[in-house]
Amino acid sequence: MPEKLIFEKSVPGRRAVVFPELDVPALDLDSLIPKELQRKEPAKLPEVSENEVVRHFTRLSQMNFGVDTGFYPLGSCTMKYNPKINEETSRLPGFARLHPYQPEDTVQGALQLMYETTVDLSEIAGMDFGTLQPAAGAHGELTGMMIIRAYHQSRGDVKRTKVIVPDSAHGTNPATAALCGFKIVEIKSMPNGEVDVEALRKAVDDETAGLMLTNPNTVGVFDPNIQEIARIVHDAGGLLYYDGANMNAIMGYARPGDMGFDVIHFNLHKTFSTPHGGGGPGACYVGVKDFLVPFLPKPVVQFDEDQNRYYLDYDRPQSIGRVKAFYGNFGVVVKTYTYLRAMGGEGLKRASGNAVLNANYLLSLLKDHYHVAFDRTCMHEFIITPKNLKDTGVRTLDIAKRLLDYGYHPPTIYFPLIVDEAMMIEPTETETKETLDSFAEAMINIAKEARENPELVTGAPRKTIVGRLDEVRAARQPNLRYTE
Amino acid sequence: MSFPNELKYSKDHEWVRVEGNKAVIGITSHAAEALGDVVFVELPEVDDSVTAGEAFGSVESVKAVSDVFSPVSGTVVAVNEALLDSPELINSDPYGEGWMIEVEMEDASQLEELLSASDYEAFLKEE
Numbered sequence: 001m002p003e004k005l006i007f008e009k010s011v012p013g014r015r016a017v018v019f020p021e022l023d024v025p026a027l028d029l030d031s032l033i034p035k036e037l038q039r040k041e042p043a044k045l046p047e048v049s050e051n052e053v054v055r056h057f058t059r060l061s062q063m064n065f066g067v068d069t070g071f072y073p074l075g076s077c078t079m080k081y082n083p084k085i086n087e088e089t090s091r092l093p094g095f096a097r098l099h100p101y102q103p104e105d106t107v108q109g110a111l112q113l114m115y116e117t118t119v120d121l122s123e124i125a126g127m128d129f130g131t132l133q134p135a136a137g138a139h140g141e142l143t144g145m146m147i148i149r150a151y152h153q154s155r156g157d158v159k160r161t162k163v164i165v166p167d168s169a170h171g172t173n174p175a176t177a178a179l180c181g182f183k184i185v186e187i188k189s190m191p192n193g194e195v196d197v198e199a200l201r202k203a204v205d206d207e208t209a210g211l212m213l214t215n216p217n218t219v220g221v222f223d224p225n226i227q228e229i230a231r232i233v234h235d236a237g238g239l240l241y242y243d244g245a246n247m248n249a250i251m252g253y254a255r256p257g258d259m260g261f262d263v264i265h266f267n268l269h270k271t272f273s274t275p276h277g278g279g280g281p282g283a284c285y286v287g288v289k290d291f292l293v294p295f296l297p298k299p300v301v302q303f304d305e306d307q308n309r310y311y312l313d314y315d316r317p318q319s320i321g322r323v324k325a326f327y328g329n330f331g332v333v334v335k336t337y338t339y340l341r342a343m344g345g346e347g348l349k350r351a352s353g354n355a356v357l358n359a360n361y362l363l364s365l366l367k368d369h370y371h372v373a374f375d376r377t378c379m380h381e382f383i384i385t386p387k388n389l390k391d392t393g394v395r396t397l398d399i400a401k402r403l404l405d406y407g408y409h410p411p412t413i414y415f416p417l418i419v420d421e422a423m424m425i426e427p428t429e430t431e432t433k434e435t436l437d438s439f440a441e442a443m444i445n446i447a448k449e450a451r452e453n454p455e456l457v458t459g460a461p462r463k464t465i466v467g468r469l470d471e472v473r474a475a476r477q478p479n480l481r482y483t484e
Numbered sequence: 485m486s487f488p489n490e491l492k493y494s495k496d497h498e499w500v501r502v503e504g505n506k507a508v509i510g511i512t513s514h515a516a517e518a519l520g521d522v523v524f525v526e527l528p529e530v531d532d533s534v535t536a537g538e539a540f541g542s543v544e545s546v547k548a549v550s551d552v553f554s555p556v557s558g559t560v561v562a563v564n565e566a567l568l569d570s571p572e573l574i575n576s577d578p579y580g581e582g583w584m585i586e587v588e589m590e591d592a593s594q595l596e597e598l599l600s601a602s603d604y605e606a607f608l609k610e611e
Contacts, residue, residue, distance in 0.1 A: 397547070414547040420518070471546040475523035476571070 016050035075412040075424025078270035086335035100326040111310035126257020127287030133328040136282030140265030141176035147295045160209035168217040170245045193221035204236035214243040216379040218416045230260025249380035252349025272336040283332035294318040354429035355380040365440035369447045381426035394450040396421040402460035406442040493604035494555040510583040519545040522571040562586035
């Protein structure tokens, strides 16, 4: 049954708490808040009892779906399991109860953790150093592109205003470059999903600030021409930005720094097992090669070997400045550190190996039942479409909705844009063979339903608390505010 | 899906209706159907210039946001303001009330690059 809004449960005069009589002198409101800033009528807050509040939000929380409740193969997002030991370590009082203005000598452990996390992630990335300040991936991209801009400007090379973005790049890349003031030059992928090297050669010139690339890219393909691509961009005087959205495919096997990238970001909430979005917050590492270290956001965590002491270095005249208050989302960094230490180098490598194995196993189960967009060995994710079911009238959205009836969170749909009716599946390494088998069985059943009884699919979902929502009306006439 | 014979078509799925030196531009019924229900349209302003092959606006459906590319270069002389409040016109009448912009063409020879209705239909089959 749908849950009423908390406002709809409101009854005038009902209270969760009764305040005692005022036993201190009352101050005149006008003496505290200027008259023109005082609200004219009382706020319309819901009037409910305590147990109603608790039940309401508990019920809502039970409607949530997350990796702790079920399989969540959201392509491009790496919804891997978030180990519970991360929660324990990040709640240790020595980390959780720090104040950001505490003297450095009293937070040596926290600084050491930040320093070691930066060094370890730089090792995985093949970079020289980095920052943990950005709040999440897109913010990390912006930080990285600001570093590239600052680098060109520091050399007086202000003509470089263009950033090349292949159409198979992570969706946020062109937005980031545009926000940073660059003009976007898009180059098309080849039919096999790789960057068109000849098109790139034609696109670069002395106005090229850089190239943003995701490798493996958004169609799940590792670009074997990456070194050639790097050479073309470097020869033109541009820098290479690596979007780490898909790092989960290659940890310990390949390093973006070795491929020729100059700047990179990792989404700690993807590859490094911290929670996503509302369950986060997110956090991000941005790594750079030596020549870009002076431009990193400040402060930078450093280690003074003579004094055997960690410190925050603010004396960085070429820094792009702060990108976030204090030192980033530190609690999330504790979770990443825990993951790195729990897994170890060999463990991280095996995680990537299993992520790729799981994706290929699932692909092999589904390829006879759905059209495969790029029919080749995939990396950690792959794209299928219902092109083979076209005559049934069933579209990707319908399959996604039907999966809800089977108890799964649907994969990413209609992304990437370069594949018509795309469904992008990323199982991650933390799923068992049994889970993958059950999911494949559900997908195969849905293909069968599409042929035999398409209304079952086009009318889904039926088992959820509400049925198919009118997304079009919600977008055209959004009703975002409660009115009586 | 229909493709009126009097229009010219681009491989990016826009149509052009030529009126003297002016070109009225919109997206084809194929594009409208592939996008699904359009919920938001972003258009240039009158006097903005547009360049052949470059984006002049975007259409958003519940599935995706897509750029709309200008088939010709020139100056925008009229914009279909009705789309801002009623983007569904693109789905219901893509070649009529769903028109997007009118452009004073710089170089009418650019029209030669465009496809006829039958060529466009053949192009869709290949795609």
